[in-house]
């Protein structure tokens with residue numbers, strides 16, 4: 001379980017400081033899909049970054065099964081992140097001169113034997129519907145939906161418990177949006193904890209819990225029929 005307690009984050013200093021997150025409390029249950037919606041600039045990415053150990057909050061705690069992420073030394077936190085948290089971005093962030101399969105193994109390249117990693121990557125790519133013929137292609141020759149599936153495979157290479165997704169369907173057309181949403185749904189059903197930020201209510205509605213971020217505060221979002 002992930003718990004966020006009294007989390008606050010501002011950017012800038014003194015009179016120029018902008019408070020983006022104020023006293024955020026959130027509980028993310030294991031194996032569930034939690035969606036966070038909110039207008040542009042409301043702090044959704046900032047919250048995800050704090051939640052996944054990438055951005056230290058000014059105040060408050062982020063606990064993974066009781067372990068306070070920001071009490072860990074930087075090296076330990078980075079190790080914890082690589083092992084437990086997979087991150088998926090709106091713009092995929094695939095390396096353009098690396099093949100599909102080399103992009104997928106990248107997070108563990110220095111941790112495990114390459115042959116073993118290739119086999120792991122192969123299994124994951126096939127599992128999420130990327131055909132073997134695409135493994136040696138460069139990202140630029142893939143469709144948006146395929147690129148996002150490769151990015152998800154890369155996020156899964158270390159078999160993390162938690163998949164954090166920042167607008168994963170934001171750059172996709174409706175068909176690809178539905179494919180990626182279906183894939184995330186399947187990963188949740190297979191036991192992953194999903195934390196996903198989106199402005200698309202059709203995507204958010206698939207989640208178990210939805211929260212809305214407005215003016216720095218997070219409140220449960222009630223879906224009306």
Ligand SMILES: Nc1ncnc2c1ncn2[C@@H]1O[C@H](COP(=O)(O)OP(=O)(O)OP(=O)(O)O)[C@@H](O)[C@H]1O
Pocket residue numbers: 011012020038039040041042043044045046047
């Ligand atoms: N490193 C930074 N330095 C200064 N201000 C920042 C920084 N990162 C974010 N902000 C500001 O914090 C606010 C929230 O940004 P954030 O990217 O978290 O919002 P968002 O809800 O994810 O927006 P969008 O939906 O447009 O991606 C914005 O006003 C942004 O300009």
